[in-house]
Amino acid sequence: MNPLSLDQPWGRGSAAVHKHHFAGDTPLPDSSWLPRGLGRSYGDVCVNDGGTLLHTFRQDRLIAFDTTTGVIECEAGASLADIAEVALRNGWFLPVTPGTRFVTVGGAIANDVHGKNHQHAGTFGRYVRSLTLRRSDSVSELKPGDALFSATVAGMGLTGLIERVRLQLIRVPGAGIVQQTKLFGRADALASVDEFLALEAASGDWPYTVGWIDTMHHRLRGVFFRGNHCRGDLAWHKPVPTTLALPIDMPGWLLRPWSAKAFNGAYFRAQSMNTAMQSELPLWQFFYPLDAVSAWNRAYGKRGFVQYQFVVPKAAARESVTQILTHLRTSNVASYLGVIKSFGDIRSPGLMSFPMPGVTVTVDIAAPAERELRALDRADAMVADVGGRVYPAKDSRMSSVMFKRFFPQWRELEALRDCNVSSSFWRRVTSDGSGK
Amino acid sequence: MNIVIVGATSAVAQSAIRIWAAGQHSFVLYGRNASELEKIAADARVRGAIEVTVHAGDIASVTYAQTAVANLSTTHIALIAHGSLTLSDRADTDTDYMASEINVNFTSAAAWAQLLANHMATHGGGSVAVISSVAGDRGRYSNHAYGAAKAGLSAYCSGLRARMWRRGVHVLTVKPGFIDTPMMAHVTKKGVLWATPEAIAQGIIRGIERKRNVVYLPKFWALILLAVKHVPESIFKRLKF
Numbered sequence: 001m002n003p004l005s006l007d008q009p010w011g012r013g014s015a016a017v018h019k020h021h022f023a024g025d026t027p028l029p030d031s032s033w034l035p036r037g038l039g040r041s042y043g044d045v046c047v048n049d050g051g052t053l054l055h056t057f058r059q060d061r062l063i064a065f066d067t068t069t070g071v072i073e074c075e076a077g078a079s080l081a082d083i084a085e086v087a088l089r090n091g092w093f094l095p096v097t098p099g100t101r102f103v104t105v106g107g108a109i110a111n112d113v114h115g116k117n118h119q120h121a122g123t124f125g126r127y128v129r130s131l132t133l134r135r136s137d138s139v140s141e142l143k144p145g146d147a148l149f150s151a152t153v154a155g156m157g158l159t160g161l162i163e164r165v166r167l168q169l170i171r172v173p174g175a176g177i178v179q180q181t182k183l184f185g186r187a188d189a190l191a192s193v194d195e196f197l198a199l200e201a202a203s204g205d206w207p208y209t210v211g212w213i214d215t216m217h218h219r220l221r222g223v224f225f226r227g228n229h230c231r232g233d234l235a236w237h238k239p240v241p242t243t244l245a246l247p248i249d250m251p252g253w254l255l256r257p258w259s260a261k262a263f264n265g266a267y268f269r270a271q272s273m274n275t276a277m278q279s280e281l282p283l284w285q286f287f288y289p290l291d292a293v294s295a296w297n298r299a300y301g302k303r304g305f306v307q308y309q310f311v312v313p314k315a316a317a318r319e320s321v322t323q324i325l326t327h328l329r330t331s332n333v334a335s336y337l338g339v340i341k342s343f344g345d346i347r348s349p350g351l352m353s354f355p356m357p358g359v360t361v362t363v364d365i366a367a368p369a370e371r372e373l374r375a376l377d378r379a380d381a382m383v384a385d386v387g388g389r390v391y392p393a394k395d396s397r398m399s400s401v402m403f404k405r406f407f408p409q410w411r412e413l414e415a416l417r418d419c420n421v422s423s424s425f426w427r428r429v430t431s432d433g434s435g436k
Numbered sequence: 437m438n439i440v441i442v443g444a445t446s447a448v449a450q451s452a453i454r455i456w457a458a459g460q461h462s463f464v465l466y467g468r469n470a471s472e473l474e475k476i477a478a479d480a481r482v483r484g485a486i487e488v489t490v491h492a493g494d495i496a497s498v499t500y501a502q503t504a505v506a507n508l509s510t511t512h513i514a515l516i517a518h519g520s521l522t523l524s525d526r527a528d529t530d531t532d533y534m535a536s537e538i539n540v541n542f543t544s545a546a547a548w549a550q551l552l553a554n555h556m557a558t559h560g561g562g563s564v565a566v567i568s569s570v571a572g573d574r575g576r577y578s579n580h581a582y583g584a585a586k587a588g589l590s591a592y593c594s595g596l597r598a599r600m601w602r603r604g605v606h607v608l609t610v611k612p613g614f615i616d617t618p619m620m621a622h623v624t625k626k627g628v629l630w631a632t633p634e635a636i637a638q639g640i641i642r643g644i645e646r647k648r649n650v651v652y653l654p655k656f657w658a659l660i661l662l663a664v665k666h667v668p669e670s671i672f673k674r675l676k677f
Binding site for chain 1: 484
């Protein structure tokens, strides 16, 4: 569970210098600090170059769990892994979970994370009943509806240090997931996106839906997954401990377009050989396939990677998703692990929350060089033109101009930012505005 | 089972409590910081512990240990985890500091081990796990005072094990190497020698279950210390590590 380095984000590839402090040690640092959880953010929202990182890993205790109402109270450094295990033993589970359980509750709120059930459940922030926020000049308990609460959910840590949280969990029948898979993408790229959207639309009874797409393939072929909770096996209540680890960094010459094509092709063939349309599996495997390998970020080499995630509004989705992905492919950008998913229209309480009703796509780009970065800048413009946005929690490269187009409400967060809190991300994207 | 933890706020102890809590045991926790102990107790309850009692006090005091153990009910497992990383340079010039550190790291830990072992012997047996250190295997330049106290503790446990095994009490000496605790977070580039508190805690629990005598955690430290112990003193005195 240890991050490779406390100074880097999960996407690596950047060098930053920090002073390290611990949440719980009083007083708060008196200049430029940033709360930091388990450092799983891909980009520089969890980096504060030249300043202080305020680590929450000693503040990771569970405080109380009401097993009749499903409300769990914990310190903000508690990991979703710990909460999920305790909850599951009592017939509850996380209402929303990202693709790794090794994140803190504080981080999940600060980035207002979403999961495969966004259409049904919305974002993580919707389940926060209350939170305690420590700012340089005050400590207060915030509830949904408070202006500072809205700024803190998806506030990227900038409003202060979240200390305690009360979170509403959901009832589940057990630790199993019934999963169905279906291949899509037999005609062309546009038809492929249509096919995916139709599969999703026909999955109303399935809370979890997601598609894997081969962004290196001209037809944008892919695999559609949908899942629902089921009882499963009692032995599934405990996750299989993480024993696999990547001992070395992947050498850079292996991370080229040809290898991305080969990797994606191999994955697609493996899926197409799997003829069982429906299976039951432990929910750990369904939600967190990559958690089985610790330090999997080393697979992308020393120079790190960018995880590019954008969302485009519903009306524009089918054309612009196709256009943007075709643009990335024809620019010869090597992308792995493409993921496509629709967001529903359940509103988040977070002022700066990323999801909007529409379609979101995520691709991993290893060791991006000048050419890849230019291609991503063009993709940003295509996203902005249809009124979409790019996910700050995963970003390390978007321009300040683009950020402000994606999030015109950023000034409201700036107004409520704790004056002593800052991050490399915030300085970068607000640099030529009125921000610090 | 009833589990007693001395020095419950230490990172390794907290990790061990979390692992044990899921197995539905009862705990008595001793430590110095009352509010931290309460948080750890709440955490253990949420994770499945049946009953958790906390006692905040001067655990480095032998008198405190005597009273505490006298009031204990049947105990099956005890983990003695308190300690203080002595600053060698300060111990060089401040012998009051040196003596009080040796009291924390050796005298008080040995007293708890002795008292708890006696208590278990009269209440149907049990296991006492004592956290010593690889530092106790040989006095080194960089931690002579800490190493000496841990050497004393390891020796005490070895003798205590011999005196207690026929009375049904198992004594486990735990010798961890570098532990990646929050206190050590300033070392941001840690090599392969560093282990997490979770890994150390798992090793301790395994050692108790398998009734081991001495465990180096992680295991490779046994090899390193074997080498360290065989360096001739004439050379060893020139080494600054």
